[in-house]
Amino acid sequence: MGDKLKNGKISDDCKRHFKAINDTLYILNGKWRVMIIACLASGKKRYLELQHIVEGIGPKMLSKELNKLELNGLITRTTLETRPVTVEYELTEYALSLKSLTDEMGAWGKQHREKVIKDLHSAGI
Amino acid sequence: MGDKLKNGKISDDCKRHFKAINDTLYILNGKWRVMIIACLASGKKRYLELQHIVEGIGPKMLSKELNKLELNGLITRTTLETRPVTVEYELTEYALSLKSLTDEMGAWGKQHREKVIKDLHSAGI
DNA sequence: CCGCATCCCTGAGGATACTG
DNA sequence: CAGTATCCTCAGGGATGCGG
Numbered sequence: 197m198g199d200k201l202k203n204g205k206i207s208d209d210c211k212r213h214f215k216a217i218n219d220t221l222y223i224l225n226g227k228w229r230v231m232i233i234a235c236l237a238s239g240k241k242r243y244l245e246l247q248h249i250v251e252g253i254g255p256k257m258l259s260k261e262l263n264k265l266e267l268n269g270l271i272t273r274t275t276l277e278t279r280p281v282t283v284e285y286e287l288t289e290y291a292l293s294l295k296s297l298t299d300e301m302g303a304w305g306k307q308h309r310e311k312v313i314k315d316l317h318s319a320g321i
Numbered sequence: 322m323g324d325k326l327k328n329g330k331i332s333d334d335c336k337r338h339f340k341a342i343n344d345t346l347y348i349l350n351g352k353w354r355v356m357i358i359a360c361l362a363s364g365k366k367r368y369l370e371l372q373h374i375v376e377g378i379g380p381k382m383l384s385k386e387l388n389k390l391e392l393n394g395l396i397t398r399t400t401l402e403t404r405p406v407t408v409e410y411e412l413t414e415y416a417l418s419l420k421s422l423t424d425e426m427g428a429w430g431k432q433h434r435e436k437v438i439k440d441l442h443s444a445g446i
Numbered sequence: 447c448c449g450c451a452t453c454c455c456t457g458a459g460g461a462t463a464c465t466g
Numbered sequence: 467c468a469g470t471a472t473c474c475t476c477a478g479g480g481a482t483g484c485g486g
Contacts, residue, residue: 218430220426220427220429220433227458228459238331249339253459254459256469280466280467282468283468293432301341302341302345304422305340305341305343308345311415369448379479380448381449382480384450385479406448408449451483452484453481455481456479457476457479458476460474461472461473461475462473463471464471
């Protein structure tokens with residue numbers, strides 16, 4: 197991927213790579229998708245559980261995002277016929293392929309936080 | 322990460338993981354950051370090169386995003402004293418740690434596109 | 447060539463209240 | 467409990483023009 201053609205133009209491989217990244221970005225776009233997926237990656241959850249764990253999200257956004265994720269085949273919705281009803285959301289097999297991405301994000305965020313703290317520290321001295 | 326505590330609550334490890342993901346999301350937020358980074362990951366680029374490769378971005382957003390990325394220590398800006406001036410943007414050493422993320426996104430997007438096409442295909446039959 | 451300033455506007459997202 | 471409906475805000479982002 198690290199190659200330009202001699203004439204300074206971007207190679208077709210690169211373009212494809214960028215397109216692919218855009219596809220991913222499109223699926224994960226918005227403020228909440230990744231968090232919802234990451235959250236469900238730790239096991240099936242119910243609606244209110246999600247709303248509590250994904251801090252800041254309101255009911256409207258939550259159901260909207262859940263719908264889109266379901267449409268994209270990333271999660272399944274199961275309604276249990278209890279009284280009152282219980283609904284469980286779960287990642288599909290397919291969505292599991294996103295786990296390496298969310299894990300990567302977690303890892304990067306962790307080390308980034310450490311770096312920022314270290315930088316602040318050495319700036320303070 | 323796949324563990325809940327017995328009482329159904331989320332473990333502290335999980336919470337830290339989510340926080341870390343949010344940190345990453347914060348750095349990469351917006352429509353353009355990831356693409357800019359991915360683009361620069363294939364070598365230093367000039368302003369107009371970026372604007373051409375990152376399709377759809379306007380000059381305002383581009384410079385705004387470049388500024389933020391520079392503030393976050395992810396890219397460096399080099400002005401060459403030519404006539405007229407030339408400016409080169411380049412990923413910092415640090416930002417290279419994001420390459421695995423963008424690569425992951427590229428890989429996922431690729432196989433996702435293939436899946437979608439396959440699904441459409443079998444739906445067509 | 448680079449990229450700021452300005453104006454404008456859409457739609458993502460927030461708050462709240464209500465229903466099956 | 468699990469959402470939907472409604473209204474509203476605001477900042478992300480588009481378009482254009484100018485200045486170094």
